[in-house]
Amino acid sequence: MALQDALRREQTEVIVVGGGNAGFTAVHAAATRGRKVMLLERGTEDMAGGNSFYTAGATRIVHDGLEDLQDLVEHDDRHDRSVVPPYSADEYRADLEKVTEGKNDPELTDVLVKEVSPTLRWLKSLGLKYRLMYERQAYERPDGSFLFWGGLHVGNVGGGEGLIADHTRVAREHGVDIRYGYRATSLITDGGKVIGVRADTDEGPVEIFAESVVLTAGGFESNPEMRREYLGDGWENAKVRGTPYNQGDMIRAALSIGADAGGDFSTCHSVQWDAYTPNNESNRELTNRLTRQSYFLGVIVNRNGERFLDEGADYRNYTYAKYGREILKQPGSVAYQIFDSTLRGMLRTEEYDMPGISVESADSIAELARKINVDEKTLVATVEDYNDKADREIEFDPTVKDGKSSDAEPKKSNWALPLEAGPFYAYPVTCGITFTFGGVKTDTHGRVLNGDGEHIEGLYAAGEMLGGLFSSNYPGGSGLAAGCVFGRRAGALA
Template identity: 70%
Template sequence: MTTDAPRTAAPTDRPEHPEHSGDAGELDADVIVVGGGNAAFTAAHAAAVRGRKVLLLEKAPPEAFGGNSYYTAGATRIAHHGLEDLKDFIEPDERHDLSEVPPYTADDYAADLARVTDGRNDPELTEVLVHEAAPNLRWLQSLGLKYRLMYERQAYEREDGSYLFWGGLHVGNVGGGEGLMHDHVRVAAELGTEVRYGQDVTGLLVEDGQVTGVTIRRADGSLEELRAESVVLGAGGFESNAEWRREHLGEGWENAKVRGTPFNQGEMIAAALQIGAQKAGHWSTCHSTQWDAFTPNNESNRELTNRLTRQSYPLGIIVNTEGRRFVDEGEDFRNYTYAKFGREILRQPGSVAYQIFDASLRPMLRAEEYEMPGITEASADSLPELAEKIGVDPRALVETVRDYNDSIDLSITWDPTIKDGRRANTTPVKSNWATPLTDGPFYAYAVTCGITFTFGGLKSDTHGRVLDASGEHIRGLYVCGEMLGGLFAGNYPGGSGLAAGVVFGRRAGTLA
């Protein structure tokens, strides 16, 4: 998959416009969509298939298209009844006959959302998400998007050559986030949606209490107005805005590495709040993961995208720069912990930690993440040598590993495909997948906090209609994607972000 500009797109940069491109009362489109990721394009498709004239405005230039979605692995969490229930819309694969894909019900999905957010998820939004994610992926597939089983990320190959999927997250886009967004752009062109890049949308037009369009700042600083019957906001959160991160997430968050697009600065959230939209969601938390700490160009990297994550950590241990463990690496499948562990690393000295593995575990690490070019990796035949290489006190690291090894309940069979209960009864405990680190060479991977998206956004009903302080719909204004607050708090189940973008993007575009 290439990483350059979209292969098939409507016109990109526009020539200079007059302050308003039509006569008084004339609309530039029926629906204006602000944003350029998965949710925004899904909303555009939903409006376009209804025969609406759709104009999609993306702040990034064409070579940086795709929003945050471009930087993902494309994993999308849906409820299903097992492999036979998925075959009608996923790409065929010769491994299917050798694969076990456990069912993942809507009840499972809802329970996972409530569990990992400590019950702070909006129940009405959750109900819609868990029931509509699967049919909406089928709808997108009917338009031309392509999906597959994610063998390399969500399955382990067993000794008999079969595959067992785990963690409730099984389906993703062909080509990952890059493939997802190339497909979206192609479908938009086929449906007649006009896509304009380099569009710095600065505000919302309101007349008689109804949103009637947007204002755009031109390169020379002048403002242009574009008018429509409805505006759908799908422009992402504020994770790329260091000032907002510090204000809402807390001191130190300005140092987090931005995993995705640098254009998610929160301007459209601010624009909606300015006209009376109500806040929703957990503004003080976000999706943050373990991210390569020292590889050059480790922010908004369009070549490596999601490969800078380090997500095989449940197999080993994580230590800080003092050589001490500080989280339960085996608390749950990584799908349910990876979005919060970046936050824990940010709190450590220097906001850096090291994932530690031995020679027996190294072959099990995800190849796409641990064998990428220029990876921050250290290896040594002994733990003291490894500690010296990474600047950690050798005695502290050796003591930590010895205590961990000695506390493991070896009577329980180690099995990474299930929550095996093989504990390390130390502090902090490791609840599953504990195995002694004894065989050299030993490996260390430096990680820091990589921020993906923020959980605070705008309040809406279940159809994406933005609500004001009194709970009334702001006529003509809709929201979807990371701008929609209420689903996530503190943590989230992997793949539910792209799923929510699809579900509420389609709902918003269906009404707009």
């Protein structure tokens, strides 16, 4: 009885569990309707923001080109020299279907594509700020103009850190009760209806009761045991790019009260990640700068000195989220991105010039092999074969899929510029896991469903907890987009 008496109890109208992009969007949708909202964030204030804090803030939306975006993005003097190709709803759907190999839920996809652009404009009206992503999604051409590529053009001012700062400010302006350091552990039910959340805090356990609970607490990518259970052996060794708090707690809590599992639990978003820089997990200072995403310009070899994938199969936006798992399969789960001096100046400055970066350089490929402890003869033969079989007639153009290929094994389909001009550079990379694709099953409004397809009254989900949109891979920027759309939908009903 003493334990029961010590348990704190509180009351609100809407509880949102998880303070990332999806959670805050749900918060705004509920608060602007006049609902009394409490946000439970496991991290302390200096560790808050979920995975969203660690992103570049890129958000994939439908638009008709630069003129159509002028009312959304902040002014930039480069706009007058920029070409931003339109990105249609049909292209968005096709990209999702292509990269997920047709496993994306068509109804969720249709809602995402239709609502993402008006949702971002609604968020802008509340105070969020957006810009064109010059440093990540455009190349400056010889005439001084900029050409955007890959369907992903818009991001938050200040990246993920700016995104969370804007969200937090807007929530506070609407009187939202933000509770930092609250780890939700289970759901409180009454007759099948969800009526609240139990949480652990520094002041002890608490039960918070509400009319609705919105789960936006992410996947299970930070839990090595769950990674191994669902993704397979070896995944416990992956580096966690983002928040250390996505342990799968609320996925398990929802499943334990009868929620149906949704999405693909066997795959995830994983990228090429700096292998050896100290503190290369959940780094709040470097965040997304530990990715190595100019790989499509050069070649990638394993510790044996062998290539093992098509670096130029498609635009980076459509391959980067699946190549992390390919590196995890290699000896030691490490590979090396190789570039020559011609390509070095084209690498992303914020990633390849970051402080403390892992890199080796040498005047020859043979010397480079010795420095990275890769078999010299094999690496020299690999690069020579790649160079010999590279098409030297087609002009190299990183702004389009240029068809400049190398018929080496495996083939490189685009951007196969021979590596001939020393010095040469090797960047060691491993697998960095971003988020898992399995979660709970919902309808298109974020209402969590049970095994019979019925809504569990009082329970909603959005963000990385919502399963069904992604499998094996995803188009860059569609994760934050989905968090906005389905967070808003859930918050509009909660």
